[in-house]
Amino acid sequence: MWLPIQINEQSAEPLYHQIEVQLRAIIVSGQMEEGTLLPSIRELAQLLKCSVITIRRVYQDLENEGLLRTKQGTGTFIAMVGNDMRDKHRRSAVIEALEHAVEAGLRVQCSDDEMVEMLQEILQRKREMGSNN
Template sequence: MWIPIQLNEQSAEPMYHQIEVQLRALIVSGQLAEGTLLPSIRELAQTLKCSVITIRRVYQDLENEGLLRTKQGTGTYVAKVGDEMRDIHRRSSVIEALEAAVDAGVRVRCSDEEMMEMLRDILQRRRNANGT
């Protein structure tokens, strides 16, 4: 099975984190449905050109969060994600991205007002692009 994960080798984010964030988003958004069999650790590592240890860590982290389950001898599957858990993960991924954006703004000394204006502009552009 092909999983649409894109890695940025130039990113300061560790590879395992990039993979984990994207795989979590695919599960939480429902793009990977409950019961979906994921590629084996070796297979995904080969596809993404990274180490088996990296993928093992991602799978273990997501299993600890309750998003994946592993059956010995059969593989790793997407676990059932309830609405409450889905909302928690959905919100936390947006909060994490917003915190990174705020950190970037603070580093270049943007004021709170400038950052709020940028957020409003981005939201408006997205609404216009989506016709909403």
């Protein structure tokens, strides 16, 4: 099974975090249905060219959050994600990204108004790109 996970080896973000954030987004966005069997830890490690320990940690973290479930001898599956949990994860993912953006803006001394203006420009551009597809 192919998962649309992209690793940025130049990123300061740990590898497990990059994978975890992307897999969480795939699950909470509904791109993968409940009950979908994920690749084994070993398979996904080979696909992403990383260690088995990294994938084990990702799967364990997401299982602890209730997004995955593991059946011994069968594999790891997407768990049922209710609307409340989906909304909570969607919201926290966006808040985390916005916090990073605000920190970057503050580091280069952007004003609040400048940052709000940039966000509005990006939203408009992304919406226009989406309507052109």
